[in-house]
Amino acid sequence: MNQLTSETFDSNARASLKDVHLRGALKNLAATFGERRRTAIASVENWENLREKARAIKDETLLHLDQYLENFAENAERAGAKIHWARDGKEASQIVLNLIVERNASKVVKSKSMATEEIHLNRALEAAGINPVETDLGEWIIQLAEETPSHIVVPAIHKTKKQIADLFVEKVGIEPTDDVDVLTRTARNILRERFAEAEIGISGVNFGVAETGTILILENEGNARLTTSLPKTHIAVMGIEKIIPKFTDLDVFLKLLPRSGTGQRLTTYQSLITGTKRSVNGEGPEEVHIILMDNGRSRMLAHPVTRQSLACIRCGACLNACPVYGAVGGHAYGAVYPGPIGAVITPQLIGIGATKQLPYASSLCGACREVCPVKIDIPELLLHLRAEITDGEANGKKTDIPIKGKFAERFAFGVYGLAWKRAGIYKIGTKTARLMQKFVARDGKIGEVSGFLGKLAPPLGNWTAFRDAPVIAPKSFRDIWREELKNDLSTKDTKKMN
Amino acid sequence: MKVSLFITCLVDQLCPNVGVAAVEVLRRAGCEVIFDERQTCCGQPAFNTGYRKEARKFAERFIEIYEESEAEYIVSPSGSCTAMVKHFHELFPDDQNWRERCKKIAAKTYEFSSFLVNVLKIENLNAKFDGKLTWHDACHGLRDLNIRREPRKLLQNVEKAEFVELQGADVCCGFGGTFSVKFPEISAAILDNKIEAIEKSGADFVVSCDASCLMQIGGRLSRINSKVKPLHIAEILAAQE
Numbered sequence: 001m002n003q004l005t006s007e008t009f010d011s012n013a014r015a016s017l018k019d020v021h022l023r024g025a026l027k028n029l030a031a032t033f034g035e036r037r038r039t040a041i042a043s044v045e046n047w048e049n050l051r052e053k054a055r056a057i058k059d060e061t062l063l064h065l066d067q068y069l070e071n072f073a074e075n076a077e078r079a080g081a082k083i084h085w086a087r088d089g090k091e092a093s094q095i096v097l098n099l100i101v102e103r104n105a106s107k108v109v110k111s112k113s114m115a116t117e118e119i120h121l122n123r124a125l126e127a128a129g130i131n132p133v134e135t136d137l138g139e140w141i142i143q144l145a146e147e148t149p150s151h152i153v154v155p156a157i158h159k160t161k162k163q164i165a166d167l168f169v170e171k172v173g174i175e176p177t178d179d180v181d182v183l184t185r186t187a188r189n190i191l192r193e194r195f196a197e198a199e200i201g202i203s204g205v206n207f208g209v210a211e212t213g214t215i216l217i218l219e220n221e222g223n224a225r226l227t228t229s230l231p232k233t234h235i236a237v238m239g240i241e242k243i244i245p246k247f248t249d250l251d252v253f254l255k256l257l258p259r260s261g262t263g264q265r266l267t268t269y270q271s272l273i274t275g276t277k278r279s280v281n282g283e284g285p286e287e288v289h290i291i292l293m294d295n296g297r298s299r300m301l302a303h304p305v306t307r308q309s310l311a312c313i314r315c316g317a318c319l320n321a322c323p324v325y326g327a328v329g330g331h332a333y334g335a336v337y338p339g340p341i342g343a344v345i346t347p348q349l350i351g352i353g354a355t356k357q358l359p360y361a362s363s364l365c366g367a368c369r370e371v372c373p374v375k376i377d378i379p380e381l382l383l384h385l386r387a388e389i390t391d392g393e394a395n396g397k398k399t400d401i402p403i404k405g406k407f408a409e410r411f412a413f414g415v416y417g418l419a420w421k422r423a424g425i426y427k428i429g430t431k432t433a434r435l436m437q438k439f440v441a442r443d444g445k446i447g448e449v450s451g452f453l454g455k456l457a458p459p460l461g462n463w464t465a466f467r468d469a470p471v472i473a474p475k476s477f478r479d480i481w482r483e484e485l486k487n488d489l490s491t492k493d494t495k496k497m498n
Numbered sequence: 499m500k501v502s503l504f505i506t507c508l509v510d511q512l513c514p515n516v517g518v519a520a521v522e523v524l525r526r527a528g529c530e531v532i533f534d535e536r537q538t539c540c541g542q543p544a545f546n547t548g549y550r551k552e553a554r555k556f557a558e559r560f561i562e563i564y565e566e567s568e569a570e571y572i573v574s575p576s577g578s579c580t581a582m583v584k585h586f587h588e589l590f591p592d593d594q595n596w597r598e599r600c601k602k603i604a605a606k607t608y609e610f611s612s613f614l615v616n617v618l619k620i621e622n623l624n625a626k627f628d629g630k631l632t633w634h635d636a637c638h639g640l641r642d643l644n645i646r647r648e649p650r651k652l653l654q655n656v657e658k659a660e661f662v663e664l665q666g667a668d669v670c671c672g673f674g675g676t677f678s679v680k681f682p683e684i685s686a687a688i689l690d691n692k693i694e695a696i697e698k699s700g701a702d703f704v705v706s707c708d709a710s711c712l713m714q715i716g717g718r719l720s721r722i723n724s725k726v727k728p729l730h731i732a733e734i735l736a737a738q739e
């Protein structure tokens with residue numbers, strides 16, 4: 001099992017960068033998904049309006065979430081579903097387990113669901129002797145490999161085709177092959193048997209419609225449809241932020257989600273489930289249980305800045321667009337939700353103490369904000385979390401694990417704050433730097449500064465490990481201005497504009 | 499038209515030539531350029547690392563200095579620092595007065611290339627530069643200020659220069675301020691994609707509107723002894739020979 005944690009993001013990332021298979025698997029992620037997304041959104045008129053609309057719906061829902069949740073619960077129960085409320089992951093897992101045990105069941109199939117990943121449901125069930133079978137192809141591969149998903153939409157994206165083929169040879173005993181069709185057929189045959197005998201089907205939820213109590217599940221393989229319709233009992237685990245008010249709101253989100261994530265106009269399957277089957281011979285399960293789970297979400301809801309984190313529809317576009325994710329992959333984040341949105345919600349879900357590196361794991365390039373279908377300002381959220389971290393430390397509020405060199409950084413920014421406030425002190429500072437650089441500069445640049453000097457000034461050591469550093473110019477701009485430019489108002493008058 | 503130059507600390511200390519070039523171009527475009535020597539930094543390093551208290555000091559100082567200025571516009575050869583000025587008001591969530599002051603100054607602050615094209619309405623600076631150029635979209639200029647068309651237009655009008663589009667021009671170079679030294683390996687991995695694209699473009703010069711990206715890209719180009727050189731757009735536009 002993958003045991004990386006967010007606390008060691010930096011070393012996880014270094015290991016990922018050295019993993020040639022991973023680099024190979026991720027190589028074209030941004031370009032491929034980026035291109036597919038661009039093509040897909042080109043088929044929609046007024047994409048920007050749609051994004052605005054979606055965000056407005058989410059904002060309004062989140063403002064009155066309690067009301068909408070009540071509506072949803074009422075309407076779902078009226079249609080025959082049973083609603084359960086779970087404060088945290090542990091409660092949610094316990095509810096699932098109880099439902100299984102009460103029914104004397106042991107054969108459980110699952111379709112892809114980030115909510116159940118978030119609460120480590122499989123682990124909880126396995127501890128009780130129940131082995132749920134993942135039926136989404138990617139998830140099934142991950143389960144075979146005893147790993148965790150590395151992407152919220154494409155869980156096995158970190159694996160190359162070759163690695164998957166080898167895994168099948170090892171775990172299912174097929175003949176070596178590089179034919180994707182053979183691999184898919186093998187999986188399908190095995191999973192078909194599991195479906196046939198399943199007593200319980202567990203799924204996630206993409207959207208819960210308050211006015212009808214309907215849940216919607218999007219997927220491409222048909223496995224979620226089978227999971228939610230073949231077994232007698234269907235259990236859906238749903239974060240409380242999945243609510244949308246009206247059925248017609250689905251129209252907006254259905255246009256946005258598949259296009260943003262996988263670049264599809266629509267997913268192959270959309271299963272709308274409103275309660276249990278209507279008649280003895282009707283289709284669908286006899287029992288539907290919907291677990292409405294908080295697990296840290298009401299905390300995000302409480303703050304006006306972090307609230308927007310709950311607008312996320314888990315499309316995965318921000319992961320695909322993120323240069324950091326593209327370089328290190330999902331596992332380095334050491335958390336269920338990787339990538340930009342993961343760096344935002346993981347600290348909020350499990351506490352900032354053990355996840356402090358994540359908000360810093362971004363160049364703040366804004367590619368995530370640009371592609372997000374619900375216009376979540378992820379850089380703003382990262383900055384908010386960064387400020388929370390430094391404020392917390394300044395006030396001695398949190399007994400958190402410090403990031404290495406944090407004290408030095410605080411000190412440096414303290415001095416910087418002092419010195420750069422006044423041009424006079426700023427000038428003394430830069431003069432000193434000009435003198436100091438004589439020790440390291442050669443040919444007008446600073447090459448690798450390693451060893452003692454590099455450790456003495458970690459930023460310089462870290463910078464020059466990969467890049468030459470420029471030297472401070474012999475004359476600053478302000479000096480040149482004063483001495484040459486200020487009074488030379490005629491600069492190259494001869495070649496004035498026509 | 500009076501224009502006050504916000505030079506940014508990187509240009510001031512590391513590549514003053516960019517500042518000299520910017521003055522030259524602005525004057526050629528008919529502006530009266532002034533420079534307030536009391537200026538220091540926009541405070542972005544502090545802001546982006548989570549030190550809001552420190553960042554606030556820089557914002558206040560910036561606002562105070564430029565409020566006194568008689569210039570109609572504040573122009574900076576950096577998309578990133580200009581974007582920071584536009585963010586100043588966020589540093590004062592509970593102080594309406596400061597928020598207003600920040601917004602007023604932000605409204606007259608422009609990045610260099612966008613100032614030329616969008617305010618002065620000049621797309622041809624009579625520049626002459628012999629070489630093959632490509633453009634790297636600095637993230638904050640691109641996504642905070644929506645600068646995409648302007649620099650390309652300006653570069654395409656440079657006499658004798660050939661402009662080629664860079665593959666993945668709008669992808670981050672991996673700099674990210676303190677990110678580049680907090681996670682140097684990740685920063686370098688992202689950078690390497692950029693370098694690969696630059697080399698593939700066949701350009702002699704990679705041009706951008708931010709000294710920080712140019713320092714990151716240039717630092718790697720120099721380390722690998724590449725023939726491609728980094729240049730600021732002001733330097734290209736200043737050239738007339």
Ligand code: SF4
Pocket residue numbers: 260311312313314315316317318319341368371372373374375376
């Ligand atoms: S934050 Fe936006 S882009 Fe990222 S997964 Fe959520 S909805 Fe998609």
